[in-house]
Amino acid sequence: MLRIAWSTLRVRWSSFAGTFVALAFGAALMAALGQVLASSITSPDRGPQRYAAAPVVVAPDERLTLRTPFGERGAPLAEPRGLDPELARRIPGAVVDRIFAAQLAGGPPAVGRPWSAARTAPQRLTSGRAPAADDEIVVTAGARVGRRVQVVTAAGSRSYRVVGIATAGPQPTVFFTDGRAARLSPRIDALAVWRPATEVRTALAQASATHASADHASTDHASTDHASTDQASADQPTSDQAAPGQVIASGAAPRQGGTPVVSTEVKVLTGQERALLDPSRESDEQARNNANTIAGIAAGFAGFIAVFVVSSTFAFAVGQRQREFALLRTVGATTGQVRRMVYGEALLVAIAASALGALTGPLATRPILDLLSSLGMAPAWLLPSTSSVPSYVAFGTGVLVAVLGVVVAAWRAGRVRPAEALRQAAVEPRAMTPGRWIAGGGLLATAVISMAVNAVSDPSGATNNKTFMPIVMLLIAAAGLLAPVVVRPVANLLAAPLGRLRGAGALVVPAGAVASTRRTAATAAPVLMTVALAATLLGGAAMTDATKAAMRIDPVRADYVVLPSGPAGLDRQLSERLRAIPGADVTTVTPTSLYTLEGAGTQLIQRPAEAVNPATLTTALSVPVTAGSLKELRDDTIAVSPTWEVSLGQRVRLWRADGSQVSLTVVALLGADSTADAYVTPTHALSARPSLAYVKLRPGASASASKALEQAVTGHNARSMTKSAWAGTVTDRAASASRLGLLAVLGIMLSYTVIAQVNTLLMAAPDRAGEHGALRLLGATKGQVLRYVVAEALLVVAVGVLLAALATALGLLGLYAALLQLAGPVAIEVPWQPVIGVIALCSVLAVLATVLPASRVRAVAIPT
Structure with a gap:
């Protein structure tokens, strides 16, 4: 049967062209997304910026570590603790660095640092001189030498004279004299050292031993003077208390008055480790996570769409070949042989298409990374991965998707009876088989039950894309399977306005769609998926953003809100x-x-x-x-x-x-x-x-x-806003932040679904050639046939849009039920502009994909 499958592919290559393109594009997309994921994981971190010129950096160990009966538990601290000033005296030549917020009035966000720390990047003077007095500063941007400017720090706003301009560093910086910086921020954030790391570690070990001795002495003294112990110290557990967890390696001394908490636990950073102290470290990690999340979500949707497209195109191809399978049964082919032939065709197409996609997909890695970077969803310095693993995975996934997608089609092909070879006309079988009813109803019931459970037991979890997106997939798949049920009433409803027109168009257009409900459902399925994805995901994001904004805005009783710039x-x-x-x-x-x-x-x-x-x-x-x-x-x-x-x-x-x-x-x-x-x-x-x-x-x-x-x-560097004005900024900020990643995912996915739509319509074109030729024989002009084709294509798009609207409405209603528990009634909102744009694109592609083949049909093309 494999030889027959190969022969069939050679003769009927046009029937499998759509499946081949869909599989190739899907494999390419999965390979590209896999490379993006690999790039975000394997790309080396950006080199040190703030301390690029300092070979050794001493910094506090900013972690809270607790000892429990189950082992140590740790977490990064949210508040810097600083270094013991004694360490700076024990390390000769160490440059004390203090990093604190210091921003020119009306200028961009910046930090303040002592001028001696400028050499750590390094940052050099381009004009002027170094600060020498408490009211003198050097800036990297935002002012000219000789001007007096207001600088806002934690203490407040004060006037300073700009005496120098320094080269740009990892972030805008205001340099003060060392003494002024120490008064503005007593905490020591790091020591930059130009000595061997071994010497630094030795000095730190000696300081630690001295500090331990002093702690022991102070503890003995404190045991006889309980009156000086404050409430925070009283709450500390003693060594013989059965506390759930005991602080170790925290190095935190009690806070006395306004002095900073001092850390006795330090880390010595060299080489790439110095980048741990860079200001972009947190944003870089967040951008990496964003790239991982987007690539993972897009890959999941790519797999879902691939199965959806391949299964529908193979089912469509099997429906076109009913008489062919019946002839094979007539000449003695068994049910198993017919099914193996269909599997063989799928494997041959899948192997070739997946290999092509796996080889070409990595070429799109750089463009996708650039797109994500332009949206702020990935670091600009990520390097495309050279790993071949994503290509192998994409190839295997493509083959697996083809096999899974052809299971139902092969089963249907094996059920074709030999007597069907005697039919002179292609008569479509029942639109809905029991298996299709069970599968569609089961997916719909699963989606509805999942939404109900989320609304009752975990309404906040329903706002998470990881929870909402699988439900969207279930609804779209259910709508696709149940589509033939509604094709007839929907086609008649949408074609009703045509009845007012003169001519036979009002009769022919809906009749063609209704006479072949499976074909209409198959050609409308990509439209359903394209529009439903855009409407449901964008609508869900809009509703979730509105709910989060309402939860923050509604409790506010104040008349004004003051925000930092x-x-x-x-x-x-x-x-x-x-x-x-x-x-x-x-x-x-x-x-x-x-x-x-x-x-x-x-x-x-x-x-x-x-x-x-x-x-x-x-x-x-x-x-x-x-x-x-x-x-x-x-x-x-x-x-x-x-x-x-x-x-x-x-x-x-x-x-x-x-x-x-x-x-x-x-x-x-x-x-x-x-x-x-x-x-x-x-x-x-x-x-x-x-x-x-x-x-x-x-x-x-x-x-x-x-x-x-x-x-x-x-x-x-602050602004005052009325409550209503502030509410508008909260809503806009939430919307813009959450939709960037979603738009990136949709942009990748819609390119796939659009190709699927064109492929399906082109596959259906040969079946319609006989009908169009018959219309020409009956006297229809070429223009009339093309108008009929355009009307039918738009009707199919309308069917897909209506099905998408039903799936979208159900999905958003389920989300609404969950959001209702969080913030009360919210508006069911769909961003119509992008959704209408997607519908318009589907309509244009549908018209082009049907008009171009129909324009070549002649009157002699009579059905046989």
């Missing part, structure tokens, strides 16, 4: 000026982190928290509380959400953002729709700066309060 946050001077405005209640919100040991001490969890002023919190926000009261929120208490799984009044041992331990009593349980996971007082914010401030005007406040608010933010 960069990531540094609001400075202390600005906060004081805001609180001094007559008739205004001001609430600053400072994001921080808390660490908890959960799962019987097996997991160290980093939890987000917000530090707020309890006295004004409920004035600015409507905070849902299910038990307890926020009035009890103090420095030794905490309010938590249900995810903490703790009870009211329970004492909870926590580790703050810098690794220092504290025990807090739960005095309020927040509702499930709370915007914060936990609330603490500003004492626990440490050195973090507020991310925003809510301003609520008291009744009877003077009209000058808003003007005073504008004056307060001037020169502090």
